Amino acid sequence: MSAHEDGEHYGFLDDLEYGTALWLRWCGTDVDLVVLPDCPAVGPGREGDGCCLFADHAEQHTWEEAHPVEEVPCTS
Template identity: 75%
Template sequence: MCTHRDGQHHGLLEDLEYGTALWFRWDGPDVELVVLPDCPVVGPGPDGEACCLFADHAGQHTWEEAHFVEEVPCIS
């Protein structure tokens, strides 16, 4: 299975005013620009690291340990 082939994906374009950012959102050939609020979740502890994704994102927060499976190159 090829990583990032199916489903909706996001890519950060630029931070905007505090608490929002401009993101690319694509699903196949369809691409749009969207302004999304920042994810409000921070890591545990007194110096908790902020999540660098948007609110209500799927999957883990950026500060969580990732358990990756081996990726297969996307070659067609």
């Protein structure tokens, strides 16, 4: 998912039956396991990739270009 500071955060854990997946959801110190339906969106083009997130996710689909991440060196 795109970078964000506030709100809920999600981490993919495992595929379940067709069309659903198990996700870890956290906000602050509250953590839940949730089963969410897959995002039904398909990328542009004849052989468009499916989105790898869950239905009704915020921001862009996984095939859309993300904002560049500023690289920070490990040493100073």
